[in-house]
Amino acid sequence: MLQQNLILFLIFLPFAGAIAAATLSVHAHNAAAWLSGAVLIAGLMILAVLYPEIEQGRVLRSVVTWVPSLRLNLNFRIDGFAWLFVTLVLGIGVLVVIYARYYLSKNDPVPRFYCFLLAFTGAMVGMLVSGNIIMLVVFWELTSVISFMLIGYWNHNPAARDGARMALIVTATGGICLLASMLLLGQIVGSYDLDRVLSSGEMIRAHPLYLPVLALFLIGAFTKSAQFPFHFWLPNAMAAPTPVSAFLHSATMVKAGVFLLVRFSPALGGTEAWFFAVTGTGMATLIIGAVIALFRHDLKGLLAYSTISHLGLITALAGIGSTGAIVAAIFHIANHAVFKASLFMAAGIIDHESGTRDMRRLSGLIRLMPVTGTLAIVAAAAMAGVPLLNGFLSKEMFFAEAASWHNGSWLDDALPYLATFASIFAVAYSLRFIMTVFFGPAPTDLPKTPHEPTPWMRRPVELLVLTCLVVGILPGVTLGPVLNMAARSVLGPDTPYFSIAVWHGFNTPMIMSLIAIVLGSGLYFLLAKQIAAGPEGPPFLHRIRAQRIFERLLLAFSWKWPRDLHRLFGTERLQPQLRLIVVLSFAAVSLTLWRGLTLLQKPDLPSFDLAFAIMWAIGCACAIGAAWQAKYHRFASLALLGGAGVVTCLTFAWFSAPDLAVTQLLVEVVTTVLLLLGLRWLPKRREEIAADKLSPARTRRIADLVIASISGFGIASIAYVVMTRPLIPNIGDWFLRNAYYEGGGTNVVNVILVDFRAFDTFGEISVLAVVAITVYALLRRFRPGAESAGMPAEQLGEAAEALKDYLVVPSVIMQWMFPAMIVMSAYLFFRGHDLPGGGFSAGVTLAIALLLQYLAANVRWVESHIVILPIRWMGLGLLISGGTGIGAWLFGYPFLTAHAQYLNLPLIGKVPAATALLFDIGVYALVVGATVLMLIAIAHQSLRSARLRAQDEALPETEAE
Amino acid sequence: MEIVLSTAIGILAASGIWLLLRPRTFQVIVGLCLLSYAVNLFIFSMGRLTVGAPPIMAKGGFVNPTAYADPLPQALVLTAIVISFATTALFLVVMIASRGMTGTDHVDGQEREQ
Structure with a gap:
């Protein structure tokens, strides 16, 4: 036991010393040197204690279980060869510490130096005594990384930075090759244990993968030991302080490669x-x-x-x-x-x-x-x-x-x-x-x-x-x-x-x-x-410099080729990118479904409903019209978009999805209002854009039309092929069977959302909150385009008089509707668990009610009469939903486990009282808050730009005075 | 019914994709809305078309799953509607903010060079 702990000490003591050294004061020259020296001498003493056992040819081991499922243990072994090497590293380390104490100037930050020196020693010792070949590579790479720090110690010196970078690139690349070869070795032998690998030489040499393993292994060893043609990094690493060169480039790091060659010669040689x-x-x-x-x-x-x-x-x-x-x-x-x-x-x-x-x-x-x-x-x-x-x-x-x-x-x-x-x-x-x-x-x-x-x-x-x-x-x-x-x-x-x-x-x-x-x-x-x-x-030879070849390659790999690729395939423009995305997705789907998309022999064609077909004839006309008009007649396009949305909503209602129909309708209203508010800030487009008639634009449009038609046809075929197949039993059946017994609700869709898959819904409302806050934040710094900044033409001149009493009758109705809509919203909310409705549609309803007040009266009037704090609504919503989820922990259940029962309230009767309802209140509050926040943020831009306008007008006057 | 709905999905998607590839931000946002209708209907139709059998059941008793519409695609689409509303709102704001900053409503942030 003592031996095992001593071996662990041998490896971790330098790392602990490194952390301690890093915490010292910048000028603590003596303390840092004493600390480092003491750590290294302690290591040497441990080696002396272990010597008698090792001298008899024993291999000392120490195993700490790390990731047993991957057969990865902290497995250390120390034998005669490792002992000699570790002694060499620590012995020269002590001398280097003494030397560095007098070599480094008063202005050099010494804690950093000794910290890296000790960490390097630890990595080196770890590499030497690793009993697991993956661990060995980990420590190996660690020496590369820390040597980068040490070579670049004088980081104000460009030569040191370049030398360090070159050493890191060369040795770390070798390290990756070494890792690959070790993984292959592990697969060949069936174990990552060093002893097993070393004793399986016959098996490795006879394996078909022997040559690749050998090549990768040798690249690793040769890069580290600066063998031709990878030797060029070593002279450049001479920009390091001399103690570092004496330690790394004579005794330790470059010897790691030859250590590996000698160590693995029984297995690979x-x-x-x-x-x-x-x-x-x-x-x-x-x-x-x-x-x-x-x-x-x-x-x-x-x-x-x-x-x-x-x-x-x-x-x-x-x-x-x-x-x-x-x-x-x-x-x-x-x-x-x-x-x-x-x-x-x-x-x-x-x-x-x-x-x-x-x-x-x-x-x-x-x-x-x-x-x-x-x-x-x-x-x-x-x-x-x-x-x-x-x-x-x-x-x-x-x-x-x-x-x-x-x-x-x-x-x-x-x-x-x-x-x-x-x-x-x-x-x-x-x-x-x-x-x-x-x-x-x-x-x-x-x-x-x-x-x-x-x-x-x-x-x-x-x-x-x-x-x-x-x-x-x-x-x-x-x-x-x-x-x-x-x-x-x-x-x-x-x-x-x-x-x-x-x-x-x-x-x-x-x-x-x-x-x-x-x-x-x-x-x-x-x-x-x-x-x-x-x-x-x-x-003659001095003209051929491996270093220059390396730099050329580096330039090509890290600068020239990426830029060429970027020029060839990349674009900073969104339009070609979107086209690329559409074409690539189409290609990916076609490739996947190629020959897989077959019609059934006798599709079970159900009845054909003429009304439905007429409805969709209108819907499709709306969609095409919206596409057609979106450039020059935005308002018309928006109206047509709404038409397509209504038909979609009716389709949901037609095919037994009342929840979807309700939600789609409400969201349609909010989206349309949102887009209408946005229209105000877009540039006027009355005349045709000149370039639109030119042939490049025409070609582009025709090409896009082809892409769109083919894609649309593809999507339609997939939809048709799937719809004409019988439905296989799926997880939906489970939800249907268990919604009432497990979730306490009869509206299965709502139960899925607030109970079975509540975690998804929680994520979804979080997204909604993030979006609302982003919208709000983006608009706080918003500056409108130059020509949208002024008052709209419709509100100027004679037209302004006519607009005074605009919407008088509707606005009265809208104001009277406010309480009715609040009741409607509450109704939708409470019936949600059993009938179509629920927190989301109820929340949007309340948001629409508030929105109507904004439409009916001016912003200032509304805000002086109703206090709306959307951010608080959102925060409260998240807290309630999250709190309901956390509440389940109190009873020993996982996050968001719901409990369902019915309560008998006087006068009202049986009321569902599932904890899912509480969760739904959170959804409700958040949806109200988020929707209102977004709409108000956009609506307020008119107020702000009016204020800015007033400021601009006020300024020249004051200057004139 | 199936042929009508799949054609409709195709036309909605085609209009949406065509708009998506257009140069003006407003066209793209309308395109995204149309595309989201198409995608929502597509996901919804994966549960097949059932008339007059919403997944709302009696309280208690035996439940025959084949008697109801598949609730799973409906739940998915409900989520999709909410998320597409959120993305539309975000895109709208980015659109008008970029309009204010770049002085153009071209998706590339600059008018195409002639």
Whole structure:
């Protein structure tokens, strides 16, 4: 149990530390560093506690159930390989924290830095110890995202932003590929458990999907480890602060890719495809990185390409996959992390103290900073592979594998030569680093005068260089056991013990090393002058920059192609869009129903009613007339629209739907009034629009007529085909059977709305409320069109006199009708549960009653006599409906469960008293409020524009005075 | 009856769609109203046409579902009527607001370039 919790602590402690660091003050340099250091050291202590168990070859696990239905658990496992890697991450992390404390300036916001650093450590550790491959990808992507934050830490610097973005795009794209490959792997193996996947190598390699899985997997690993051709993001990420580079781009993030290659080599490796893809890419990267590194002038650029090259070396070893190769790969992961971190830190010190990283300006620094210089020289020698240093040992092992391992392919035959070739360049660029920066004449014209840094800034470098020496001289005692433990956990417990010695005799690898050192030195001294004078990058090749290709692609993908697509398919104009929607819907429906739409052999044709046909002849004429007149004769069109609406309403009544008929009629009234109010604000259209007679407009109209006719015909056919089929028993029968017993009402439609499907109705009245408030809000800032702003012509001049007594008789009737309509509304409401009616139609009725008062008298008179607060009605309605629903909770029922019974009231008799009735009161109040609010908001525009007009007229007069 | 109603639905829909594709906002709003009649009738007709049997039953006793019109499409259409009223109102307001802001009643917010 303790072990399990310790493993969980190991992962979550850095995240907790990250949150704590984020809360610190911006200037808390020391506190943030102490906190981060303490967290990382606590992690190292946990690792020390776990070591005895792991050393015996055990795998420690900790499982937290997360989404069991998806077989997704927080499943952590730590074995020898993971242990070594986590130790490396945390160990270098501690040194980076110490270094960063002195590197970052007083003005940098430190909590952010340490927060991301710790979060990154947590993500990295999580990735290393994940026992579930999906979890592994999650942590993997987390490292990509947080590295984006870290690279872009100096976000005022455009290079940092670009570098961060590029790193994120490349590594996150790789992450998506990795996710796809892990999902496929999980499907092949039948489990997302890492152990199951690793032990199912045979099954995976024999599966037809092996190659796609391998390709996706390798893209993921190669992007992260900056393998050719995805290497270009790493040099651009050098815009990060140097501690970040030392941590991410030497020891941790870029090593995640090679970690994955080594980890999954038992599952995916051992095939020809694996060897060619992995070793081939690795060797290509090794050579390209080494060659480019020699020609870089920027100190960190040289180190970045050198890192790429070394990662290529590790990748090539993982591709070879023999026992010796895996041991060498793990060994080199550790060695490279140590010497490259120290070199990055040394480069950072040089940059920090001299103000430049350009090797053409730096020179003779050994005199000014002897200690740092010595340390950097030793580390660079380790990078070059000089004997008695750790880099030499793993490079020797690589040479040995390249020379001795054979599978008979051409790539295998070429390996020793390629390795030696790359090594020559490695020696040359290491030598260049040493010679140009530390030797030669004293530097002139540097931004700052270099001197030794504060001792504590140098301590991490000292410790790392010391490690290089100790491991290089006593490999068997220091790293040997841990290395074998790690190799055993990857390759299985039967792996023979692999002893590492400094001296193997005068053998092939030794000869290769010597050739590299001699030729490399010669190469540098021969080319030193030309390199310094040349461009940033190798001759000829510097013109082909992967970065530029990436930027072109990015531009094409994110800017050019979308715009082209937009130009081709998009339009900012509504008319073509609507046409596209209609045509597409027609196509979609036709495609679905193609050949499915068949008539029955003998449709059961019912009686034909002449009256009904005549009614619809009128209705159709109205509809066509409305369409015909809508452009130039809006009022006529509106009247004809009303005609079509009335016929629709009669149809509902005809076919046993009294509720619909009532509602449709009432809504028809309100809609018509609404549109009439809107007409006032539209531009006058007396003369024909000139363009209407031109041929483009004609063509458009004819095309639209065709589209409309075909669509209308299609809809009519579907309707006919469905209507002539017998009705299959459906859920409607259930509603009919249970409306009275369950809902306590005999009007089934009303019971469905307020009881069975009350939640839908609740949503619907909410929509109504939202619309009403939107209408109100839109109209508050409304400014009418210029020519609608004045008084309408009908109200001016002589006509105005005639209008004085306009509608006198009707208005008296309307005012007298007010109480009658209120009673009517109440009647409709109360009978709703049993007979046609209900909250909605009753509400619209009351709204119409109020509306008639507005029509009968002027607005001011109405509002001084009746207090209408539509927003309160709406709020009250929502509260009552919602409250009724919530009330059901009090009795332990789900939201909106209704209760029904009948009450015997004196004089009135039996009255339905279902809670649904209460709900219906809410609907009623809301409908009244919403309808009135909308109508009044539009009607008030006349008042407002009159007020604005008065203001405008008043203004010039006051100015004149 | 069925042939009359389906023809009517077709004509309402065709008029509505034709108007929907027209350039003036008022045409579009009338088109939407016509289209909503067509759609409401279409949904309603999915419950088949029954004359003289509204889904209002006696209190208690055995209920024979075949003796009544299908209440489900009716409930759906009732909701649809309310929502189409709301959208019409909203569209009307957007229409007159856009008219005030752009100075034209063209749906694109600007007159077509000649």
